[in-house]
Amino acid sequence: MLVLVLGDLHIPHRSSSVPAKFKKLLVPGKIQHILCTGNLCTKESFDYLKTLASDIHVVRGDFDENMSYPELKVVTVGQFRIGLCHGHQVVPWDDTESLALIQRQLDVDILITGHTHKFQAFEHEEKFYINPGSITGAYSPLDSKVAPSFVLLDIQQSTVIAYVYQLVGEEVKVERIEYKKC
Amino acid sequence: MMTPQEEQEKLLEEALNIVKTQSFQMKRCLDKSKLMDGLKHASNMLSELRTSLLSPKSYYELYMGISDELRHLETYLLDEFSKGRKVTDLYELVQYAGNIIPRLYLLITVGVVYIKSNELSRKDILKDLVEMCRGVQHPLRGLFLRNYLLQCTKNVLPDVEEDAEGGEMSVMSHAAPRAIAGLNKMVNSSDVDAGTVRDSIDFIQLNFAEMNKLWVRMQHQGHSRDREKREQERRELRILVGTNLVRLSQLECVDIEKYKKLVLPGVLEQVVSCKDAIAQEYLMECVIQVFPDEYHLQTLNSFLQACADLHPDVNVKNVIIALIDRLAQFSHKGDVARTIPTEIQLFDIFSQQISLIIQNRPDMPPEDIVSLQVALINLALKCYPTKLDYVDKVLETTEEIFHRLNLDHLNASGAVSRELMRLMKIPVDNYNNVLELLKLEHYGPLMEYFDYQARKSMSIHLILNALENETSIPSPEQVEGILSLVGPLIQDQTDQPEKEDEEDFVEEQGYMGRFIQLLSGATTDQQYLILNTARKHFGNGGNRRIRHTLPAIVFAAYRLALKYYEFREEDEKWEKKCQKIFQFCHQTIGALIKAELAELPLRLFLQGALVISQMEFENHETVAYEFMSQAFTLYEDEISDSKAQLAAITLIISTFEKISCFGEESHEPLRTQCALAASKLLKKPDQCRGVTTCSHMFWSGKSRDGGGKEMRDGKRVMECLKKAGRIANQCMDKSVQVQLYVEILNSHIYFYEKGCSEIQITTLNELIAKIQEDIPNLESNDESDQINKHFANTIAHLKLAKQQSSPNYSYAGLDV
Numbered sequence: 001m002l003v004l005v006l007g008d009l010h011i012p013h014r015s016s017s018v019p020a021k022f023k024k025l026l027v028p029g030k031i032q033h034i035l036c037t038g039n040l041c042t043k044e045s046f047d048y049l050k051t052l053a054s055d056i057h058v059v060r061g062d063f064d065e066n067m068s069y070p071e072l073k074v075v076t077v078g079q080f081r082i083g084l085c086h087g088h089q090v091v092p093w094d095d096t097e098s099l100a101l102i103q104r105q106l107d108v109d110i111l112i113t114g115h116t117h118k119f120q121a122f123e124h125e126e127k128f129y130i131n132p133g134s135i136t137g138a139y140s141p142l143d144s145k146v147a148p149s150f151v152l153l154d155i156q157q158s159t160v161i162a163y164v165y166q167l168v169g170e171e172v173k174v175e176r177i178e179y180k181k182c
Numbered sequence: 183m184m185t186p187q188e189e190q191e192k193l194l195e196e197a198l199n200i201v202k203t204q205s206f207q208m209k210r211c212l213d214k215s216k217l218m219d220g221l222k223h224a225s226n227m228l229s230e231l232r233t234s235l236l237s238p239k240s241y242y243e244l245y246m247g248i249s250d251e252l253r254h255l256e257t258y259l260l261d262e263f264s265k266g267r268k269v270t271d272l273y274e275l276v277q278y279a280g281n282i283i284p285r286l287y288l289l290i291t292v293g294v295v296y297i298k299s300n301e302l303s304r305k306d307i308l309k310d311l312v313e314m315c316r317g318v319q320h321p322l323r324g325l326f327l328r329n330y331l332l333q334c335t336k337n338v339l340p341d342v343e344e345d346a347e348g349g350e351m352s353v354m355s356h357a358a359p360r361a362i363a364g365l366n367k368m369v370n371s372s373d374v375d376a377g378t379v380r381d382s383i384d385f386i387q388l389n390f391a392e393m394n395k396l397w398v399r400m401q402h403q404g405h406s407r408d409r410e411k412r413e414q415e416r417r418e419l420r421i422l423v424g425t426n427l428v429r430l431s432q433l434e435c436v437d438i439e440k441y442k443k444l445v446l447p448g449v450l451e452q453v454v455s456c457k458d459a460i461a462q463e464y465l466m467e468c469v470i471q472v473f474p475d476e477y478h479l480q481t482l483n484s485f486l487q488a489c490a491d492l493h494p495d496v497n498v499k500n501v502i503i504a505l506i507d508r509l510a511q512f513s514h515k516g517d518v519a520r521t522i523p524t525e526i527q528l529f530d531i532f533s534q535q536i537s538l539i540i541q542n543r544p545d546m547p548p549e550d551i552v553s554l555q556v557a558l559i560n561l562a563l564k565c566y567p568t569k570l571d572y573v574d575k576v577l578e579t580t581e582e583i584f585h586r587l588n589l590d591h592l593n594a595s596g597a598v599s600r601e602l603m604r605l606m607k608i609p610v611d612n613y614n615n616v617l618e619l620l621k622l623e624h625y626g627p628l629m630e631y632f633d634y635q636a637r638k639s640m641s642i643h644l645i646l647n648a649l650e651n652e653t654s655i656p657s658p659e660q661v662e663g664i665l666s667l668v669g670p671l672i673q674d675q676t677d678q679p680e681k682e683d684e685e686d687f688v689e690e691q692g693y694m695g696r697f698i699q700l701l702s703g704a705t706t707d708q709q710y711l712i713l714n715t716a717r718k719h720f721g722n723g724g725n726r727r728i729r730h731t732l733p734a735i736v737f738a739a740y741r742l743a744l745k746y747y748e749f750r751e752e753d754e755k756w757e758k759k760c761q762k763i764f765q766f767c768h769q770t771i772g773a774l775i776k777a778e779l780a781e782l783p784l785r786l787f788l789q790g791a792l793v794i795s796q797m798e799f800e801n802h803e804t805v806a807y808e809f810m811s812q813a814f815t816l817y818e819d820e821i822s823d824s825k826a827q828l829a830a831i832t833l834i835i836s837t838f839e840k841i842s843c844f845g846e847e848s849h850e851p852l853r854t855q856c857a858l859a860a861s862k863l864l865k866k867p868d869q870c871r872g873v874t875t876c877s878h879m880f881w882s883g884k885s886r887d888g889g890g891k892e893m894r895d896g897k898r899v900m901e902c903l904k905k906a907g908r909i910a911n912q913c914m915d916k917s918v919q920v921q922l923y924v925e926i927l928n929s930h931i932y933f934y935e936k937g938c939s940e941i942q943i944t945t946l947n948e949l950i951a952k953i954q955e956d957i958p959n960l961e962s963n964d965e966s967d968q969i970n971k972h973f974a975n976t977i978a979h980l981k982l983a984k985q986q987s988s989p990n991y992s993y994a995g996l997d998v
Contacts, residue, residue, distance in 0.1 A: 011696065012698070014699070016696040016697075017649070088833060089832055090836075091839060095882075098932065101928045104972060105925070105972050107972065107975055141792040144748075
């Protein structure tokens with residue numbers, strides 16, 4: 001089961017489009033679910049995601065135009081409960097302990113957040129935390145060097161393999177991280 | 183009564199039956215070497231071709247059937263001749279056949295046998311045959327007869343040069359013909375003359391001229407009401423006439439010189455003088471297709487001159503376009519781009535000649551004139567890709583023509599507008615760089631001839647091209663240029679309709695927002711000027727547009743400020759420049775507020791404050807404070823929806839927590855305002871959560887006076903958490919209350935584990951006990967399930983943390 005995790009596109013306020021090299025990799029029909037951390041910001045980006053998969057979940061970012069996206073969402077994929085939240089509401093930003101608060105509240109195995117435009121994937125108290133970064137490499141006041149990135153989750157039984165794709169210069173680099181549910 | 187179709191089928195069937203019978207007889211006689219009898223049957227067979235009843239299609243079928251059979255005869259005769267069994271005077275004998283049609287077909291067949299057997303003068307036979315065919319003046323029969331001549335002589339046309347002494351140089355592998363002295367009065371006094379390529383050219387030219395005359399004559403046969411049918415039938419036969427030109431092109435000894443002097447002039451003369459539109463249009467295109475492009479390059483003037491002299495009904499536009507496209511292709515064939523020889527001023531020649539043609543045809547519809555310009559522009563781009571001025575010349579010409587014809591405000595659905603759009607899109611799609619368009623002086627003016635619909639369509643095309651090619655715009659002049667070209671997307675136009683599709687509008691403005699990302703000055707100072715230029719243009723867009731476009735400009739400005747900061751060592755004026763930028767942003771966000779937006783400007787101010795706080799320019803604290811207070815003002819004055827209020831205040835607090843540039847003088851009032859705002863939220867749960875959020879300000883917030891270190895004011899943290907607890911107590915909904923308790927417990931845990939010593943284990947135990955007491959009393963539903971899980975996870979975490987030891991805290995004494 002393939003799940004595409006991405007967010008913080010910030011089109012058109014801070015970026016023009018998803019990098020061409022990424023677009024080439026994202027082939028319609030291969031991905032079952034899309035989890036988006038928010039800040040699309042407009043319908044144009046949502047329509048693009050619609051071409052990639054039919055099951056899309058979006059949570060509200062601080063610059064999203066669509067008011068109807070929820071602040072928090074929980075999605076079950078296979079054996080995993082996955083929590084989704086943009087992260088600008090979690091104070092302080094980019095703090096593991098404050099993210100853990102949300103994890104406990106939502107009772108999820110995997111918590112996906114964004115907002116920092118910085119890719120992260122780590123285990124904390126046997127739960128998995130993912131930040132897919134910004135797929136367009138959009139500007140962030142918190143970070144001067146933002147490389148475009150997104151994550152592809154391959155969910156098999158009780159194992160999740162996270163493939164993180166990063167655009168460094170002109171090259172696409174891929175890393176592999178494994179997480180097993182306890 | 184049979185339909186005409188059925189009648190034709192019947193006639194054809196009858197004729198073919200006779201052919202079958204007679205050809206069978208012919209073959210039987212030939213098998214028995216009874217030549218004369220065989221010829222009699224052949225003659226009978228050929229008589230079927232005398233008919234006037236068959237349509238061209240049916241006649242063609244009959245003709246094909248008979249030609250097949252005649253090949254038998256030819257093969258037999260060739261065989262006899264090769265065995266030395268020549269029939270005396272055969273050439274004369276066949277001329278005694280009764281009717282002219284059978285007579286001439288047989289004559290041709292025999293003549294070719296003579297040629298192939300090297301009997302008699304090839305040159306003389308050919309001349310004789312082509313002349314004799316004049317005997318058939320009926321258009322349909324004559325065309326097929328002469329076609330038969332052409333097909334039979336295909337491989338025997340002399341294709342050798344004359345040498346200097348007037349003799350023959352053999353180029354082909356034919357042996358020189360032998361003379362048969364005395365036997366035939368056709369033999370010349372000199373050696374048997376095989377002929378040269380000149381003779382072939384003459385032969386074909388004559389055949390061609392005669393065939394064309396017959397073909398044209400068909401136009402005037404019969405009733406005027408059948409004209410359409412006749413013209414259709416003529417078109418079905420055109421290949422018969424065209425084959426002559428094909429044959430000319432197959433002569434290997436026809437080089438460019440011979441083409442120029444002997445071939446083309448004759449052909450053009452025939453085409454022009456026949457004054458028939460169908461013939462002219464077909465034959466001119468035939469010439470283009472059949473002869474090599476190198477020849478066309480050398481004969482352009484004559485060819486185009488002839489085009490100018492064509493009948494007014496000829497669609498000369500198609501002819502010219504066919505030629506131009508071929509030559510444009512030619513220069514691109516193969517791996518190596520061939521260059522047109524520089525002596526041939528291809529573009530000039532076409533440009534001038536096309537002008538003449540247009541002048542000579544005052545009735546030419548404007549869309550056709552534009553089509554010619556399209557062909558010209560393609561020529562310019564394909565053959566002279568570096569010559570921008572050629573492209574501009576075409577645009578200039580088009581503008582002149584429109585001006586002369588008094589055209590204006592072209593309707594988008596009309597042919598002229600569509601052709602013009604085709605024209606205008608070509609440079610865009612060819613260069614794939616909108617900056618090149620700015621070098622074309624006449625591009626902008628030409629846009630003004632479109633109506634609103636078309637101008638918008640063109641504008642979108644341009645912007646999308648820039649986006650797809652990620653074309654960076656490096657200077658303010660170029661920004662000015664491009665934004666001027668795409669007016670309909672920037673601001674209201676005088677001719678725009680009352681209502682437009684809302685979704686389309688938003689999409690288009692999205693393109694403009696994305697376009698702003700392409701603005702990338704060569705230097706930081708250039709970028710500042712660019713943003714100012716862009717701001718001016720987009721500012722004219724009105725409230726509907728600026729909400730989509732100005733945010734992108736603001737973010738571009740923030741990025742620029744950070745750039746100046748990054749390179750501050752190299753620029754002594756960087757501080758003043760940054761101040762100017764933030765003033766610019768302040769004013770730009772102000773425009774959005776005037777457009778009655780609130781949440782967006784609020785967020786933009788907060789983003790600005792974050793940027794400013796990182797850059798130590800002179801009085802940056804004041805500017806950051808101003809941005810924060812502007813955000814606050816918007817919060818207090820403009821945001822009334824309670825959900826929006828909670829979201830906004832949370833954002834303000836979380837942003838503030840990250841800003842470390844404020845001295846205590848500024849930090850204190852902001853903290854107070856946040857706390858006040860949180861406690862004044864309408865709904866109790868929102869208040870509770872808001873106040874909890876405030877606690878983070880006091881813990882990890884940083885003021886400048888603290889030397890960049892976290893405040894870690896545990897006392898104020900506890901005050902917040904206690905207050906949150908009191909507010910939670912006031913909630914009437916039990917499950918909401920318990921949910922809030924669990925959240926507050928978790929906040930306690932958060933600060934405790936960060937090392938907040940003001941939090942006591944006893945407090946934690948109390949909270950845990952309270953929750954454990956209340957939870958069982960909750961109604962069983964999804965909400966309480968969630969609360970249970972939340973609490974269970976919290977306890978699990980505490981148990982785990984209790985076991986582990988940490989330098990910051992200890993859970994000894996915790997009741998879990």
